[in-house]
Amino acid sequence: YNHSGALALRFAVSAKTNVTYKILFNDAVAMTGGQHHEGGLTVDMIANQVRAEGVQRIAIVTDEPEKYSGKITFPTGATVHHRAELDAVQRELREMEGVTVVIYDQTCAAEKRRRRKRGLYPDPDKRVLINELVCEGCGDCGQKSNCVSVQPIETEFGRKRRIDQSSCNKDFSCQDGFCPSFVTVHGAKIKKAEGIAKTADNASSLPPEPPLPSVEKENWACIVTGVGGTGVVTIGAIIGMAAHLEGKGCGMIDMAGLAQKGGSVYSHVKVGRNPDAITAIRVSAGKASLILGGDLVVSGTKKVLAAVNQGKTIFVANTAEVFGGEFTRDADYSLPVERLKRAVTSAAGRDKVSFVDATGLAVALFGNSIAANMFMLGYAHQKGGVPLGSAALEKAIMLNGEAVAMNTEAFRWGRRAAHDQKAVEVLVSESRKPTSTRKLSETLTEMVDRRAAFLTAYQNEAYARRYRAAVARIQKVELERTPGKTALTDAVARYFFKLMAYKDEYEVARLYTDGSFLKQLKAEFDGDVKLEFHLAPPLLGKKDAQGNPAKMAFGPWMLSAFKILAKFKALRGTRLDIFGYSAERKMERLLIGEYEGMIDYVSARLTLDNHVVAVALASIPEKIRGFGHVKERHLKVALAERAHLMEKFDGPQSKPFAVAAE
Numbered sequence: 001y002n003h004s005g006a007l008a009l010r011f012a013v014s015a016k017t018n019v020t021y022k023i024l025f026n027d028a029v030a031m032t033g034g035q036h037h038e039g040g041l042t043v044d045m046i047a048n049q050v051r052a053e054g055v056q057r058i059a060i061v062t063d064e065p066e067k068y069s070g071k072i073t074f075p076t077g078a079t080v081h082h083r084a085e086l087d088a089v090q091r092e093l094r095e096m097e098g099v100t101v102v103i104y105d106q107t108c109a110a111e112k113r114r115r116r117k118r119g120l121y122p123d124p125d126k127r128v129l130i131n132e133l134v135c136e137g138c139g140d141c142g143q144k145s146n147c148v149s150v151q152p153i154e155t156e157f158g159r160k161r162r163i164d165q166s167s168c169n170k171d172f173s174c175q176d177g178f179c180p181s182f183v184t185v186h187g188a189k190i191k192k193a194e195g196i197a198k199t200a201d202n203a204s205s206l207p208p209e210p211p212l213p214s215v216e217k218e219n220w221a222c223i224v225t226g227v228g229g230t231g232v233v234t235i236g237a238i239i240g241m242a243a244h245l246e247g248k249g250c251g252m253i254d255m256a257g258l259a260q261k262g263g264s265v266y267s268h269v270k271v272g273r274n275p276d277a278i279t280a281i282r283v284s285a286g287k288a289s290l291i292l293g294g295d296l297v298v299s300g301t302k303k304v305l306a307a308v309n310q311g312k313t314i315f316v317a318n319t320a321e322v323f324g325g326e327f328t329r330d331a332d333y334s335l336p337v338e339r340l341k342r343a344v345t346s347a348a349g350r351d352k353v354s355f356v357d358a359t360g361l362a363v364a365l366f367g368n369s370i371a372a373n374m375f376m377l378g379y380a381h382q383k384g385g386v387p388l389g390s391a392a393l394e395k396a397i398m399l400n401g402e403a404v405a406m407n408t409e410a411f412r413w414g415r416r417a418a419h420d421q422k423a424v425e426v427l428v429s430e431s432r433k434p435t436s437t438r439k440l441s442e443t444l445t446e447m448v449d450r451r452a453a454f455l456t457a458y459q460n461e462a463y464a465r466r467y468r469a470a471v472a473r474i475q476k477v478e479l480e481r482t483p484g485k486t487a488l489t490d491a492v493a494r495y496f497f498k499l500m501a502y503k504d505e506y507e508v509a510r511l512y513t514d515g516s517f518l519k520q521l522k523a524e525f526d527g528d529v530k531l532e533f534h535l536a537p538p539l540l541g542k543k544d545a546q547g548n549p550a551k552m553a554f555g556p557w558m559l560s561a562f563k564i565l566a567k568f569k570a571l572r573g574t575r576l577d578i579f580g581y582s583a584e585r586k587m588e589r590l591l592i593g594e595y596e597g598m599i600d601y602v603s604a605r606l607t608l609d610n611h612v613v614a615v616a617l618a619s620i621p622e623k624i625r626g627f628g629h630v631k632e633r634h635l636k637v638a639l640a641e642r643a644h645l646m647e648k649f650d651g652p653q654s655k656p657f658a659v660a661a662e
Contacts, residue, residue, distance in 0.1 A: 001046065002037050006053075013054040013099045020093045020100045023050075026108040043105050044072045050101050051075040057096055059089050062105040084176075109169035124170050126186045126532075128163050132520060133511045134181035134503065135160040138626030138634065139331025141177030146328050150174050155438050156450065158498070158622070159331075165190050165524070166369065175534050178548065178630050180508050184532040188525035195366040196428070197409050206412060207419035210384045213289060215248060215273050220387045221283040223307055224267040224373075226294030227322065231373045234400070235292065236267040238377065241396035242388045249275035253282060264298045271387055283307050290385040291348070293317035294358075294373050297324070300340035305347040314385035315348040316376055317341075320359030320369075331625070354383060356417060362410060364428040370403075371410035378414025390415070444475075444490060451497040457514070458501050459572065470496055470596060474618075477603040482611050491618035492599055498621045499595050502588040505538075505579045506572055509565035533558045536628065538582060548629045584628065587635070595621065605650060613649045617642065 001009075001023045012019050025043050027036075047058050058078040060068070065080050074080070081089055083106070093100040107121075115121035130141075137159045142150045149168045152159050161181075163174070175182040213220055222239070226232035236252040243250035248271055255266040272278045288307040291314070293299030299317050308315065319337065327333045345353050356379060362371040374397070380386055381393065390411075397407045417424040441447035448471055455464040475489040482488075501507070511517065521529070535558075536542070536549040544550040571577045579585055602614045623638040624631065 002039060002041060006049070009050060009055070009099065009101070010053050017099060018097055020090065020102060021050075022090075022102045022104055025103055025105045027111060043068075043103055044074055046103055047074050047078055047101075051078075055099050055101050057093060057098075057100040058103065059093065059101070060103045060105060061086050061089060064105075109171065112169050113167070125188075126184050127165060127168065127170070127188050127190075127525070128172060128175055129183045129185050129188075129521060129524065130161050130163060131181040131183060131511060131517050132160045132162065133157070133516055134179070134508055136179065136181075136503065136625045136627065136631075137161060137331065138177075138179070138630050139328075140179060140626060140630045141174040141182070142328035142331070144176040145171065145174040146325070147171060147174055148324055148328065150328065151323055152327065153438070154440070156440055156447075158494075176551070178536065178551070178626065178628055180503075180533070180535050180627065182534045184534070184553075185521070185525055186530040186532060187527050188529045189527040191522075191524055191526050192367065195364060195368070197365040197413060205416065207382060207415055209390060210382050212389065213384065213387045215271055215277075215387050219270050219272040219277055220289045221287050221307075222269045222271075222290040222292060222386075223283050223288055223304060224265075224269065224292045224294065225298040225304055226265050226318075226373060227298065227324075230265075230294055231370055232265040232267050232294055234402070235294075235373050235377055236269045238374075238393065238396045238400060239269050239271065239386070239388065241399055242392040243271045245392045245395055246388060248273060248388075249278045251278040251281040264295075264301070266298075266304070288313045290380055291315045291317075292373075292376055292380055292385075293344075294376060295322060296320075296337065296340050296344075297322075297335060300343050305343060308347045310347060311349045311352065313348050313352060314380065314383055315344055315353045316380045316383065316385065317344055317353070317355050318358040318372060318376060319355050320357050320372070322359075354379065354418070354421075356421060358414075361413070361417065361424065361428055365413055366406055366410060368406065371406055374407045374410040375414040375417070378411035378416075379418040380414075381411075382415040382418035444486065444493060447490075448493050451493065451501075455497065455500060458507060458510070459569065463500070467497060467500055470599065474599055474603055477606055481606045482608050485611060487615045488602075488606070488611065488618055491615050495619055495621040496592075496595055496599070499588070499592050499624075502592075503627070504572065504585055504588070506566060506569040509562035510569065512559065512562045513566050531556045531559065538579065584631065591621070591624070602649065610649050613645055617645045617649060620645070 005021075005023070009021055012021070023046060025041075025046065043060060047060065050058060056077065058075060060074065060078060060080045061083050062068070062080070063083045065082050068074075068080050083104075086102075086104070089102060093102065112121055116123045132153065132155060137152075139161075141161060147169070149164045151162055151164050153162045154160075172184070175184065224232050224235045233254050236254065240250040240252055250269065250271050252267060252269045255268070268281055268283045270278055270281050270283070285306045286309045288309065289312075291299065291304060291308065293304070293316060296317055296319055298304070299315075307313075319341075321335050321337065323333065323335065341355060356376070358372040358376045358379070359369050362375050363369050365371070365375075377386070377393070381388075381390060386393070394408055394411065397411060398404050400407075413424070441450060448468065452464040452468055455467050471489065471493050474492045478485060478488045503511075533554045534551045535554060536551045538549070540552070542550040542552065571580075573580055573589060577585075580589075599618060602617060606614055620638050620642045623634055623641065625634050
């Protein structure tokens with residue numbers, strides 16, 4: 001708006017265009033590095049400016065509407081709204097003729113984090129935690145918040161959600177997702193992770209100095225890639241200082257753009273025999289000596305691959321999966337890791353590419369993912385990809401002055417990994433102790449045993465036996481009719497369990513009080529914490545602006561209430577089950593019986609030809625996720641897909657399963 005957007009708005013008013021402009025008052029120029037905008041504009045100044053341009057309808061949306069009460073004068077007719085009303089405001093304005101304006105007042109999230117680190121911005125003494133066992137993986141929290149700090153985590157019971165505390169901007173809108181798994185933890189301090197580097201480190205174990213590429217005849221050219229906030233630009237600075245220390249010339253240019261918001265960063269670096277040897281800095285097509293890929297998605301882009309000279313360019317890529325904005329819009333989104341690996345390998349040549357989970361190794365070694373890029377610099381150096389000695393690079397790390405000890409060790413561990421990657425990975429794997437739910441079953445027997453034990457705790461042994469019997473029936477049929485195939489049994493084992501373990505009020509209470517949640521809490525936070533639960537009790541019946549059940553906040557006493565409620569699980573499905581009379585609970589019980597009927601129907605007609613469709617039918621419950629209206633929405637999609645699959649399996653004349661559910 002301040003640079004040139006006001007001109008576009010002026011032209012739209014003059015042309016009598018029907019359009020709504022949303023002006024983001026985010027307190028910084030985010031595109032070019034977070035500078036303060038010139039002129040010191042305020043929200044009320046912008047409102048008066050656009051009114052002077054001829055805009056009649058103006059709405060101010062903010063997460064702190066109370067700060068304007070009686071303190072600021074807006075143009076006549078301008079209204080102030082909480083950001084929860086944004087959708088309704090936009091729908092109102094889009095129906096109005098002429099130019100309308102929404103001024104959205106909220107400080108840039110990246111600026112919040114940066115200022116909080118410097119003590120320049122209020123830092124709420126609370127954090128959000130997701131109870132992984134309660135989470136259904138529906139993605140409603142990501143859609144509500146549009147926040148990339150809501151990340152996926154693969155567990156024994158499917159993909160769930162977690163909060164990346166290191167990037168969380170404490171916006172707290174994720175807890176508006178219609179799900180009882182969200183807990184606000186007051187007074188929490190992030191537990192400082194202890195890596196194994198200190199105890200496993202041995203300076204004498206450093207590999208010998210590698211042969212270094214020469215810059216006497218030709219400049220060395222490198223592209224460092226990654227996402228904003230991970231230290232990509234710092235790598236270029238370290239290389240530049242090391243080149244200076246060795247009397248060489250260096251030039252670099254950083255292409256950050258929207259990197260503050262988790263966007264792509266490209267840092268072009270050149271090293272020559274002296275400063276006069278450096279002319280154009282940008283690495284042109286086919287001229288890269290090294291690609292240091294801190295993020296596989298960014299590394300696999302056409303603009304990076306175009307710089308590769310096959311057979312000559314050394315390519316080191318971090319394979320850690322970091323999900324971006326796509327994941328907030330698509331709960332099933334997966335990174336195309338294998339496709340990206342093939343593209344990189346094809347461009348550089350198999351002998352020149354190294355894939356390493358630098359982020360995972362950095363977290364295990366140092367308890368901090370920020371060490372990943374320095375680890376990769378050490379890795380690339382040991383591979384002979386950097387024309388500078390390790391002594392100069394370590395001196396440059398020291399002169400940089402930021403986390404010197406950790407960064408130096410990260411550089412050294414990267415060298416060790418390049419020399420013997422398997423040995424470092426084995427060392428790290430032995431130190432990792434995944435939680436019981438994150439440890440994935442390795443065999444069908446283990447999977448069934450774990451789920452049967454869960455269902456016994458969920459209800460009783462008879463309930464677990466019902467599950468085992470269904471799996472055994474389908475396993476026997478699959479073995480007889482489609483020898484060598486096990487996908488159908490695997491699908492039934494996973495998804496019949498999912499339907500049987502539906503999360504009603506008793507189960508949510510049990511999953512908060514069986515000890516697993518408190519272990520998760522202690523694993524992530526230190527301090528004298530106070531818990532706040534965000535729930536939508538069906539008996540209270542409060543509604544939000546869209547007519548859906550509204551969530552309410554409950555204090556730490558809720559844990560005691562959960563303990564009492566969990567003891568009444570024996571009432572589940574009986575006449576005394578007051579929750580069981582709701583439409584949602586009736587639907588969940590119906591789905592269990594329908595699924596049993598469906599797998600019996602499928603097993604009676606199973607052949608090699610329809611096996612793939614049978615597996616798809618058995619996997620339908622994977623799409624039935626969430627709670628309340630969210631689950632209902634997913635169920636409609638699942639039923640439609642199930643009806644389609646039934647037609648493929650046995651023709652349109654035989655659809656007893658689909659019809660019964662409707």
